[in-house]
Amino acid sequence: MNRRDLLKAAAALPLAHTALSNPAFAQAPFPSRNITMIVPFPPGGQADLAARPTAQALERILGKPVIVDNRAGGGGGSVGNAQAARAEPDGYTLLMTLSSLAVLPEADRLFDRPVSYEVAQFAPVARVLADPTLLAVPASAPWKTLQDFVDDAKKRPGQIPYGSSGPYGTLHVAMEMFAASAGIKLLHVPFRGAGPALTALLSGTVQALASAPGTLKQQVDDGKMRVLANWGAERVASFPDLPTFREFGYKDVEFYIWAGLFAQSNLPAPIMTRLREAMAQAVRAPEVVKTFETAGSPIAYQDAPEFSKFVAEDSARLVAAVKKIGKVE
Template sequence: MQRRTFIAGLGAVSALPLTSRHAAAQEWPDRNITMVVPFPPGGQADLAARPIGLALSKLVGKPVVVDNRSGAGGSVGNAAVARAAPDGYLLLMTLSSLAVLPEADRLYERPAAYEVDQLAPIARVLADPTVLAVPANAPWKSVADLVADAKARPGVIPFGSSGPYGTLHIAMEMFAAAARIKMLHVPYRGAGPAITDLLSGQIQALASAPGTLKQHVDAGKLRILANWGNARVPAFPEVPTFIELGFKDVEFYIWAGLFAPRGLPADVTTKLRNAMRDAMRDPDVIRTFESAGSPAAYQDTDEFSKFVAADSARLVAITKKIGKV
């Protein structure tokens, strides 16, 4: 398991007032908070966690430790938080694959590592349509070029993912099924290592969030062929959507959101919810996301809970349709 830890600085901002010192829940937080990212550094969840961790540290007055616990496409980190004590000291910044991974376990008749209802949504942070990237020196200038080559060489062109049935894998399988092509799946522990190998030419295609790719596109190292959204991405306005290109059912979004173990005390939930609201207004957080090409897409707890339920149902249906791969 790859694991990396980062401690967010406190800065000089005073802590939120604590209303009582009588109950343990009311004293939250009285020690460091760990925010688990279930992927290696360099991906969308990591992009979301680090500026949020810094902002939360200033707001609640205790360090927020960003802990990369990668493995099994995100299942290892997701499960660790799902099984944790609901005390507000172990949180999860995860992606839309949250609902897909237990369904994938069921497809292969394995016990699910966790269930979505073991986790309580706190706030959505980012929500981007996935984009399709290839090396700048690749021969394909369009999706049509890639499809024609893949049909001529079925199962040969390697594409990366964040792990089997992770967000990046599901997006590519949707496209491949719609285009009636077969490519070679090369799974990684997360988007960060996959991007490294895309840049070196070890793989030839990758679906990922705009914010993880923009710097490499700007540097002339990668080319974006299409996006999985229902509108063009502001960071890449010249890039068409798959829907524009005639793939009407190829639509996928990679969102990042904060969760806690189900059963978090109400007063801790309120403090965390309020702190997240303020963190998402922090100019440094906004600037970091915008400069990466992934504008903030905040949803508070109630709205995010409804969003997760609807998106999970849609992704589970897609996973069942794709089946074993």
């Protein structure tokens, strides 16, 4: 190398050092492009209800488009969950999913199937909703009370069809918990998500459904269906006259269909902090609060530390329930 080349190389060294040491050069501010929020179900269910107003608020707060991507497939959201788990941990692929996140890997193990993802691959960002599921039937159904339903199911084991968002999804587990406690056998009819299952109930294809208050309220108000019981420990504000399963004597029947935002577990800390801050603003936005309250599903926000603890505790309870239920189709 001649003298001129040496001088050029030496002059470039400070600039190279600056580029490596200065974050402004090393990494563009987050976000610098569109964000995808995966919803592992079709439109119309609890996760979709949580995602759309939240995404709109995040778009305004972060200054970049936040695109809701419904990636239905597999049982109970497994395909979308797995796609989010495999995404780059850069904050540009997020997941709005339900409590079935923890159930599905356990179901895979129960049936000796390859596990498509593990809960440990995700980092909770914020909880948005946390509602007990409600037992709904068509308005034309003969059952006026929960006891009517149970009595009929005992007379006709395996003949009353109920819909779900897929095997071992939130709606399936809730119904099987109830059926096991009541000593009845129902006919499980899985769909690709809660939206199609709700449509099937309205059309009469199925005769029962466990779903969140926010996805049922308008249909009940319009006289298209009725609700018979509430899986929560307490009555819900949007259905104050609806008794809980506990009130009916089913002490071990309790289930919540929460919706929360997740990123990948190895997401850089500064990006996680930015997302947490943005979500704290988003769930307090007046238009978001109004949307959820109108749907009968008020915000149940938790920041990442509280949500992480909640997910761990709820997941342990649900995994135990799946093991108790065992192999069901």
